[in-house]
Amino acid sequence: MDGFGELNKGPRSGNSSDDRSVKGPGPVTLLLKGQNLPIKSDNKEVPLVLNKKQYNGEDFSENYSDAKVFVVKSYSEDDIHKSIKYRVWASTLNGNKKLDAAYHDAKEKPGDCPVFLLFSVNTSGQFVGLAEMVSPVDFDRTLEYWQQDRWTGCFSVKWHIIKDIPNSVMRHITLENNENKPVTNSRDTQEVKFEKGIQILKIFKEHSSKTCILDDFGFYETREKMIQERKSKEQQFPKQVSMSNDLTTNGTVILPQSHDGALMNESATTDEAGGREKLVEVNESTQASEDCLKSC
Secondary structure (H helix, E strand, O other): OOOOOOOOOOHHHOOOOOOOOOOOOOOOOOOOOOOOOOOEEOOEEOOOOOOHHHOOOOOOOOOOOOOEEEEEEEOOHHHHHHHHHHOEEOOOHHHHHHHHHHHHHHHOOOOOOOEEEEEEEOOOOEEEEEEEEOOOOEOOOOOOOOOOOOOOOEEEEEEEEEEEEEHHHHOOOEEHHHOOEEHHHOOOOEEEOHHHHHHHHHHHHHOOOOOOHHHHHHHHHHHHHHHHHHHHHHHHOOHHHHHHHHOEEOOEEOOOEOOOOOEOOOOEEOOOOOOOOOOOOOOOOOOOOOOOOOOO
16 A cells, blocks of 8 residues: 555654655544543544553552463554554464464463463564453454454454563563574564563563653554545445456457466457446455464
8 A cells, every 4th residue: 555554663763664644643542441432522523532541550460370471463553553542453363263262271260360462563673562362352353453454353452561662671581482582583473481471571561661652643543544545445446447447448358368378268349239348357365374473
């Protein structure tokens, strides 16, 4: 999508390759505690007020007798913005299955066993926060929030910590279940064993950071609105119609070729009534590799 490529960091980073067409932060629309969608009054959307105190609280506990911890990778910080705003996330099909199994296993334990997710954006060089998985995966529900239209299923999350934590702060923690690689080298839905997970929770809570994605929420709100408008226009003028018209010349429809260069069918010519056979473009969807990193 021109002008709206995936960003690994917003303008707060100072060195971000942010979209220059987005002039700056607009009104910040965020969820108040207990609300799920922006409220409206007299058919006008009323911006919700951000309550930053609900994140990074001193009351967040890092002491658990049992817990599950996973690294979650996102392709874009836009999707982190959506996750915080709408309190949801989605991984690949295999990632969703893995997290769903962990959630159900945690719920079957006799004591409290939360499932924590450590969020990082690919190539950003940092983690951006910590959320808790608070529902099983709904494999039949697909959201349209994400930067890419390839994520299916979703589950609810509760964000506890939102701050920028450089990889350098975490690199000394290695994972024995991932060839002793640093946790910063993890792929999407990489599980972190309990002892190392608790160690990371303490780092997330105690690390002092001057920046976080909340600083860029106005920027991402503006991008979300512009991207939605772009998608809406594309849906009103399907690509298939445009391609069909482009392939019709002087009463002849140019048919697609097979891999060996031969025409699949004879060219269709104008019939006596002046009508034309139109070639409908077939869009083939590609299945994202379940081993690749996500996103969410």
